[in-house]
Amino acid sequence: MNSEYPVVVVGAGPIGLAASAHLTETGSANIVLERGASAGSAVAQWNHVRLFSPWSEVVDPAAAKLLAPSGWTAPDGDSYATGREWVESYLAPLAAALGDSVRFDSEVVGVARRGRDRVVDAGRDTEPLSVHVRHSDGSEERILARAVIDASGTWGSPNPLGSEGLPAIGERAAAQQIDYRVPDLSDEDVRSAFIGRHIVIAGSGHSALTAIITFAELAAQHPGTKLTWAVRRGVTDSVFGGGESDELAARGALGMRAKKAVDDGYLEVVSGFRTEEVLADGDQLVLVGDTGARISGVDRVVALTGFRPDLSWLSEVRLDLDPTLEAPRFLATLIDPNMHSCGTVYPHGVAELTQPEPGLYVVGMKSYGRAPTFLAMTGYEQVRSIAAELAGDHDGARKVELTLPDTGVCGGAGLFDEPDADAGGSGGCCGAPQPAELISLGAPPARGD
Template sequence: MNEYPVVVVGAGPIGLAAAAHLTETGSAVIVLERGPSAGSAVSEWNHVRLFSPWSEVVDPAAARLLEPTGWAAPNGDTYATGREWVEKYLAPLADVLGDAVRVDSEVVGVARRGRDRVVDAGRDTEPLSVHVRHSDGSEERVLARAVVDASGTWGSPNPLGSEGLPAIGEKSSADRIDYRVPDLTDPAIRAQFAGKHTVIAGSGHSALTAIITFAELAAEEPGTTLTWAVRRSVTADVFGGGEADELAARGALGQRAKKAVDDGFLTVVSGFRTETVAAEGDQLTLVGDAGARIGCVDRIVALTGFRPDLSWLSEVRLDLDPTLQAPKFVAELVDPNMHSCGSVSPHGVEELTQPEPGFYLVGMKSYGRAPTFLAMTGYEQVRSIAAELAGDHEGARKVELTLPDTGVCGGAGLFDEPDAPSTGGCCGVPREAEAQLT
């Protein structure tokens, strides 16, 4: 099948890194991006700063491709915003890749040429058929010897409802619910929240970022009130590993969020699982599954994580973990119900290979519903796959990667129970936060 290119779905950081590695190893590649430009998803959180430094968010093969153009790597010890990541790295990389990157091209399905998923014959001899819909409404089929799905999860945020499905009334109140961190530097967006009561739901890094941002708004805009609704108990571990976090900026993020709580900018409601969003005139009331209520709410910022969109992969054969919807072997490495201390074992083509020959899930999508994905994980994934597709089977399996430790033990499954005892683990018993919770 070497007459066909490798198709990469998504021109984000991992997709473009995949293209760089494939180009370097001599494979023809086409990158299909549904947005109007490379890094379109990243551009939607332009205002958010990464907690990984530049040295960890530039792929080595991409840097080698860029250097002959005169591109200079940003200071490796500094931290990029989403906008800077696009402007200083992703956009120049897409320019170097040239016509290989096709924007406004949404992949709406993948199949084996001439066969649906039921047919066994020809799955290892026929190319993959990538169904593409362009922004002008036209359609085409692109034949590929392999498909690397780096489409991420940004387009599929989890709902506010605690059962993994929208809460009662959530869809009808969608115009007052944000599922990403709002850009409060935009005057029009800021006006929607200033002087209003906002509920922030969630306890991951996005929620901590929102807590810091909204606390600053509350300090500057009289009448702004904030409620933080979390399913878990608010122990110190909710705020991350602090100084024990090997990513200093990630540790500092949690400490700044904790200070915002300590300073009394938020009312914290723990053990709250949203069951209903009830509209009462111009305001909303959130009702928990145990009957608790949060009333007089103007807007909700639901930062409850993301999930993979598998709807367009119905005709390829996948072996996914039933819990995380991640490749089975990757799920064993990252399952937040069992995983301890944020460490992830090195993994590459062996763990990412699917029953469908030549099809790979990479990047954030390879983690399914699990959080805490780092760019450097995805860069090593696509390096391994590119080596495999180039015939370097030994190099593909020499996967060496050490990820920064979070400094925190315990999985989301455990911490989701408000009164669950700690299993301890390598970091000891969770500490109660010395927060002034009202």
Template sequence: MTEYPVVVVGAGPIGLAAAAHLTETGSEVVVLERGAGAGSSVAEWNHVRLFSPWSEVVDPAAARLLAPTGWTAPDGDTYATGREWVESYLAPLAAELGDAVRFDSEVVGVARRGRDRVVDAGRDTEPLSVHVRHGDGSEERILARAVVDASGTWGSPNPLGSEGLPAIGERGASRRIDYRVPDLTDDAIRSEFAGKHIVIAGSGHSALTAIITFAELAATHPGTRLTWAVRRGVTDSVFGGGESDELAARGALGLRAKKAVDDGYLNVVSGFRTEEVVANSDQLTLVGDAGARIDGVDRIVALTGFRPDLSWLSEVRLDLDPTLQAPKFLAALIDPNMHSCGTVYPHGVEELTQPEPGLYLVGMKSYGRAPTFLAMTGYEQVRSIAAELAGDHDGARKVELTLPDTGVCGGAGLFDDPNADAGGSGGCCGAPAAPELISLSAPSGSRD
């Protein structure tokens, strides 16, 4: 099937890196991106700064492709915002790939030519069929010898509800719920939150970013009230590894968020699992599964993670972990119920190969619902797959990957376990208490 191209879904950091590696190894490639430009999902959080330095967010093959154009890599020791990542790297990379990258082209389905998922015959001899809907409404079918799904998870945020489903009343209150960190550098957006009671739900890096952002708002706008609703107990481990984190900016993020809490800018409600969102005239009430309530809420920022959209892969055969919805062989390496240290064994084509020949899930989508993905992980994934598709089977399996440790031990999943103790198997995992309101007194000049 070498007469057919490799189709890459998504023109984000991992998708464009895949295209660079495929181009370098001599494979014809087509990149399909539903957005209007490179890194369209990254552009939606352009105000957020990465905690990985430039040296870790530029793919080596992409840098080699860009070098002859006169492109100069940014200072490797500095940190890009989302906007800078797009403008200084992703957009130039897409431009260099030229007509291979097609924007406003949404993949709506993948199948085997002439066969649905039930048919066995021809699954290893017929090309994959990629169904595309363009921005003008027209449709197209592209035949491919392989499909690399780097579409990410940005478009599928987890709901506020603690059961993985929207809480009762969540859909009806959706106009007052944000599922991503709002851009408070925009005066119009800032005015929507200033002086209001805002609940931040979640405990990952996005939630820590929101805590810092909204604490700065509360410091300058009297009357702004912040509540942090978390399922786990709020111990030091919630804030990450701090100075022990091998990614300095990631450690600093946690330390800044902890300072905002210690300074009294937030009321913290721990052990809170949202069961219902009740609309009361112009305000909301959050009701936890144990009956605890958070009243008088104006806006909710629900930062509870993301999940993969598998709907358009319904006609191909996948072997995914039933818990994480990640490739089965990868899931054991990244399961947050088992560890939260960010250390991932080297992995590539062997762990990512699916029962459907020629189909690979890569990047954030390959992690399913696990939250610990770093760009360098995806770059190594696509290098391995490109080598495999070029016939370099040995090179595809010589996978090397060393990720910076978070400095936090223990399984993140255990933080939700009311029976876990602080001295559990991880050695530093705090156990949540029953829902508890913690009012932290503020020093002079700060606000409760």
């Protein structure tokens, strides 16, 4: 359909750039639109966090082929990159290799069908998609596309501290004292703001475990620093992951280090605490839970309660999303943290990601909606499959072959709470973007930013 138009990829993070590499390899003209000023601009916001997937699992195969002629040397596959190293040693060179296909300072503010809003049926399978772009200088343009691959991630939409999915009463007013990502304590100015303070860490996913380790080290060096860990459920061994049974060794080690910090008494653990209200008390805060329990004398809150997709700029295209997770419906049944077991999550591609809007695909961390635990290699397989489909290789698109690592703690809903760059579950099964890959980033982290 409309083969004279390019494929537009939204986001120049690891999944978006991988999509461009696969599209280039299969002969599909493409444009990558990134609202930031450089490749991996979301990853750059967690430069200080080390991935828990090794280099061998965070470099896309098609991207490696594209980079080879430039003299690029792949990092040691058994070593682990920080966010900064991922950008500098892989994402930035990959964007350079893709050349003019990648456009920075270009924010996608809307996608529609040319000449039609979402209500009109006629022409939806013949007219190109219309991508509305706003540039950093304030200018606007419209790009016509035969397909749009949304790899914009979820990093820009952290979940609030409030337990209902909405900001707690008073949360907005207290915004200057609340961080929604793991602070970079290697920055002396940032570090000084936490020394000797009472810090509440909220959440129990991989970002929260990373924060526990980070702040426990600070408290060890500065005994006047007080730490409270507020979790919505109980703290059991499963919260800390698979330990030595985790096939991602660095992820297992993260959980074990966090558990040791708790066992050594660096944090007061307040379980069953769901924040309902944030009160000002002079220069400090009081967190009020839904049972009336209070955490008083709080100087700073680090709220690591997951991420969610921004669907606002997709309002004029037709989406079939799970009503709970806001993930593609066919994918949602595989990743729902209310029922998910690692053994049920298999690699997936175009078959699970196709939307009612012809030519529109949501990939990467955003494809997981509000679910957690996304691995970069999952996203790489997603975009490989989609690129094959767009090139007319329908059999290749559906031949999905990928083995994902196990955490050793797979089970039911008890695995999940709040991750990194993911969305409303717990950092458990398949990785997370911030301390992992993004979108493994998991983070966040996650999390394809």
